[in-house]
Amino acid sequence: MTEITIPPIDWRVATQLCIIFGWASVLLIIALFVPRSRIRVVGYLAIAGLVVAAGAGIPFWGGSAETFGGMLRLDTYSMMLNWLFLAAAAVVIAYSLNYLPKHGIEHGEYYVLVLFATAGMMLLAQGGDLIVLFLGLELLSLTLYVLTGFAYPRETSEESGMKYLLTGAFAGGFIVFGIALIYGATGSLNLAAIGDTLARAALAAEDRTYLYAGAALIVTGFGYKIAMAPFHMWAPDVYEGAPTPVAAFLSVGSKAAGFAALVRFLVEAMGSQWPVWAPALATLAIATLLLGNIGALIQNNVKRMLAYSSVGHAGYMLLGVLAAGAPGGMAGQRGVEAVLLYLLAYMLTNLGAFGVLIALEQRGELTWDINQFAGLWARRPLLASAMAICLLSLAGVPPTAGFWGKFYVFTAAWQAGFGWLTIIGILTAAIAAFYYVRIVVQMFTAEPSRETPAETDPALRAGLVIAIAGILVLGFMPAPAIDLVQRSVLATVGGQ
Amino acid sequence: MLANYAFVGVFFVAAVIFPLIPIVAAYFLGPKRPTPTKLDTYECGLEAVGDIRVQFKVQYYLYALAFVIFDIEVVFLYPWAVAYGELGLFALIAMAVFLFSLVEALVYAWKKGALEWV
Amino acid sequence: MPSMTEAVPLSWVLLLAGALFCIGLFGALSRRNTVGILLGIELMLNAVNINLVAFWRYLEPNVVAGQTFALFVVTVAAAEAAVGLAMIIAIYRSRQTVNADEVDSLRG
Numbered sequence: 001m002t003e004i005t006i007p008p009i010d011w012r013v014a015t016q017l018c019i020i021f022g023w024a025s026v027l028l029i030i031a032l033f034v035p036r037s038r039i040r041v042v043g044y045l046a047i048a049g050l051v052v053a054a055g056a057g058i059p060f061w062g063g064s065a066e067t068f069g070g071m072l073r074l075d076t077y078s079m080m081l082n083w084l085f086l087a088a089a090a091v092v093i094a095y096s097l098n099y100l101p102k103h104g105i106e107h108g109e110y111y112v113l114v115l116f117a118t119a120g121m122m123l124l125a126q127g128g129d130l131i132v133l134f135l136g137l138e139l140l141s142l143t144l145y146v147l148t149g150f151a152y153p154r155e156t157s158e159e160s161g162m163k164y165l166l167t168g169a170f171a172g173g174f175i176v177f178g179i180a181l182i183y184g185a186t187g188s189l190n191l192a193a194i195g196d197t198l199a200r201a202a203l204a205a206e207d208r209t210y211l212y213a214g215a216a217l218i219v220t221g222f223g224y225k226i227a228m229a230p231f232h233m234w235a236p237d238v239y240e241g242a243p244t245p246v247a248a249f250l251s252v253g254s255k256a257a258g259f260a261a262l263v264r265f266l267v268e269a270m271g272s273q274w275p276v277w278a279p280a281l282a283t284l285a286i287a288t289l290l291l292g293n294i295g296a297l298i299q300n301n302v303k304r305m306l307a308y309s310s311v312g313h314a315g316y317m318l319l320g321v322l323a324a325g326a327p328g329g330m331a332g333q334r335g336v337e338a339v340l341l342y343l344l345a346y347m348l349t350n351l352g353a354f355g356v357l358i359a360l361e362q363r364g365e366l367t368w369d370i371n372q373f374a375g376l377w378a379r380r381p382l383l384a385s386a387m388a389i390c391l392l393s394l395a396g397v398p399p400t401a402g403f404w405g406k407f408y409v410f411t412a413a414w415q416a417g418f419g420w421l422t423i424i425g426i427l428t429a430a431i432a433a434f435y436y437v438r439i440v441v442q443m444f445t446a447e448p449s450r451e452t453p454a455e456t457d458p459a460l461r462a463g464l465v466i467a468i469a470g471i472l473v474l475g476f477m478p479a480p481a482i483d484l485v486q487r488s489v490l491a492t493v494g495g496q
Numbered sequence: 497m498l499a500n501y502a503f504v505g506v507f508f509v510a511a512v513i514f515p516l517i518p519i520v521a522a523y524f525l526g527p528k529r530p531t532p533t534k535l536d537t538y539e540c541g542l543e544a545v546g547d548i549r550v551q552f553k554v555q556y557y558l559y560a561l562a563f564v565i566f567d568i569e570v571v572f573l574y575p576w577a578v579a580y581g582e583l584g585l586f587a588l589i590a591m592a593v594f595l596f597s598l599v600e601a602l603v604y605a606w607k608k609g610a611l612e613w614v
Numbered sequence: 615m616p617s618m619t620e621a622v623p624l625s626w627v628l629l630l631a632g633a634l635f636c637i638g639l640f641g642a643l644s645r646r647n648t649v650g651i652l653l654g655i656e657l658m659l660n661a662v663n664i665n666l667v668a669f670w671r672y673l674e675p676n677v678v679a680g681q682t683f684a685l686f687v688v689t690v691a692a693a694e695a696a697v698g699l700a701m702i703i704a705i706y707r708s709r710q711t712v713n714a715d716e717v718d719s720l721r722g
Contacts, residue, residue, distance in 0.1 A: 166655075166698075173662070187674050189680075
C-alpha cells in the first residue's frame with residue numbers, strides 16, 4: 001500500500017478560523033460553569049476572542065495563500081470580509097449584553113452560537129472548494145436557525161426560527177444538488193479547477209446541461225440565503241420574529257457571507273460562462289430591486305420595512321456581482337470592489353438602525369409601528385439623529401456611507417455595460433428614499449402618539465457610536481475605505 | 497442482456513394493475529352510505545378514545561436527538577479506521593481533535609441535564 | 615458478466631436521483647405537517663448523495679471528492695434534522711400543532 005501523503009499545511013491561512021473555532025469550544029465549556037448571574041462575562045470573553053482573531057489577521061494582510069489542497073484560501077478579499085464579519089459579530093454581542101437579560105433569555109450558548117456563526121461566515125469567505133462553501137453555509141445557517149428561535153418561549157420567535165429552518169434547509173438542498181451536478185459536469189469540486197476546466201475547452205452537450213442546471217440551482221439556493229427575489233419571502237417574517245440583535249446579525253452577516261460565496265463561485269468557477277449567467281442574474285436583480293423596495297413601501301412595521309429594504313439592498317449588490325463577472329479585468333475588479341464597499345456601508349448602516357430599534361424595544365412587545373418613532377426627536381434627540389443618519393445612509397443620501405456604496409455599484413455596473421440596469425437601480429433608489437424619509441419625518445415633526453420609553457446602556461451606546469461614526473467617516477472621507485477595497489482582490493481576478 | 501430483466505418489468509406492471517382493478521371497481525360499483533359510526537376510526541371493534549397523539553416524555557426526544565448526532569459521527573470514523581495504516585500521525589491528531597469536540601458536546605449535554613431521566 | 619457500470623448507464627442513475635429529488639421537493643412543498651416537510655428535504659439530500667456517488671463511480675473513480683462530499687452531506691442532513699426536530703418539539707409544546715399553516719402569527 002502506498003503511503004497517503006498529506007501536503008504541508010499553511011497554518012497562516014487558517015489562523016483566524018482556528019482562533020474562533022477554538023475559542024467558541026472553550027467558551028461553551030466555560031459557559032457551563034459560570035453562575036447564571038454572571039453569564040454576561042461570557043459575552044465579554046466572546047468579544048475578546050473576536051478582537052484577538054481580528055488582530056491575528058493583520059500580519060497576513062496583502063498576500064495570497066491557499067492550503068488543504070486549495071480548500072481554504074486567504075487573499076485580501078477574504079481577509080477584508082473576515083474583518084467585516086468579526087466587527088459585525090462584536091457589535092451584535094455588544095447589543096445583546098443587556099438585551100438578553102432584559103428579555104429574560106440570557107444564556108451563555110447565545111455568545112457561543114454567534115461565534116460559530118461567525119466562523120461559518122469566514123469559511124464562506126475563505127472557501128476555495130464547493131465542499132467548504134457548503135459546510136460554511138450550513139454551519140452559519142444551523143446556528144442562525146437556533147439563534148432566531150432563541151427567545152423561547154416567545155411564540156413568534158419559535159415560529160420564525162421554524163420558518164427560517166424550513167426555507168433554509170430547502171435552499172440547502174438546492175445548493176447541494178447543484179454542487180453534485182457541477183461535480184458531474186466538470187469532475188471537480190475545487191473552484192479554481194472548475195474555472196480552469198470551463199475556460200480551457202467547451203464541454204460536451206450533456207455536461208453543459210448538468211453545468212447550467214447545477215449553476216442555476218446553486219444561484220437559487222444562495223438567492224434564498226441573501227434574500228434575493230423571488231426567494232425573499234421568509235425575510236420579513238424571520239426578521240420580525242427573531243430577537244432584534246439576531247435580526248441585525250442576520251441582515252448583515254448572513255447576507256454578506258452569502259454574497260462573499262456567491263461572488264467567489266460566479267467569478268472564480270463560472271467566470272468564463274459570464275455571457276450565460278449575466279442575463280439571468282440581471283433579471284433576478286431587477287425583480288429584487290422592484291419587489292424589495294415596493295414591498296418596503298407598504299409596510300408600517302419598521303422591522304418588516306427594514307427586512308424588505310434589505311431585500312432591495314441585495315438587488316444593488318447583485319449589480320456589483322454582475323459587474324464582477326464581466327470579462328476584461330478592470331470592469332470585473334471594479335465589480336468586486338463595489339460589492340465590498342457596498343457591504344461595508346450596508347453593514348455599518350443596518351447595525352446602526354437595528355441598534356436604535358433595540359433601544360426602543362420593550363419586553364414582551366412586538367410592535368415596531370412607525371408611530372413609535374413619532375416625536376422621537378423631542379424625547380431622545382441623540383437616538384433620533386442616529387436613526388436619521390442610518391436611514392439617510394440606507395437611502396444613499398450624500399455625505400453618508402450608503403451614498404458611496406451606491407455610487408460605486410452604479411459606476412461599476414455602468415462600466416460593465418449594464419446601463420439600463422443602472423437606470424432601474426437609480427429609479428428604485430428614489431422609491432426607497434421615500435419610505436426612509438417617511439420615518440425621518442415622523443421622528444422630527446409628528447407629535448408623540450404615546451410615550452415609548454427608550455433605554456440605552458453603555459454597550460449598546462458603544463455599538464451605536466461605532467456604527468454611526470463609521471457611516472460618517474466613510475461618508476466624509478471615503479478615500480481610505482475605497483483604498484482598502486481596491487486592495488481587496490480575489491486572488492484569481494487581479495492578483496496573479 | 498437487458499432483455500433478461502424484461503420479466504421484472506412485466507411483473508412490476510402486473511403487480512400494480514392486479515390490485516388496482518378491484519379497488520377501482522369497488523369505487524365505482526359499491527354503494528356509499530356513510531354514517532358517523534362507519535366513518536369512525538377503526539379500533540378492532542372498540543370505541544376509539546382520546547387523541548392519537550400521545551405525549552411522550554420529553555427525555556425520549558432528547559435521547560433520540562443526541563443519538564442521531566452521535567450516530568452519524570461514526571460515518572467519519574470508519575473511513576479513517578480503514579485508511580489508518582497509510583495516514584500517519586497527522587490523521588491521528590485530526591481525529592483526536594474531532595473526537596474531542598464530540599466529547600465536549602457530550603459534556604455539555606450531560607451538564608445541561610439532557611441525560612437525566614426525571 | 616459485465617460490470618455494474620457497463621450494465622447500467624449513468625443516465626439511469628441520474629434519472630433515479632432526479633426523480634427522488636423531485637419527490638422530495640413535492641413533499642416539502644405540499645406537506646402541511648412540518649415533520650413531513652423535513653422528511654421531504656431529507657429525500658432531496660439523499661438524491662444528492664446518489665448523484666455524488668454515481669458521478670464518483672462513473673466519472674472519477676480515482677478521486678474521492680465525490681464520496682467524501684456524500685459523507686459530509688449525510689452528516690449535515692442529520693444535524694439539520696436534529697435542529698429541526700428540536701424546534702418542532704418546542705413549537706408543539708406551546709401550540710399543540712405541528713402543521714405549518716396553523717403556525718401563522720407572523721404575517722403582512
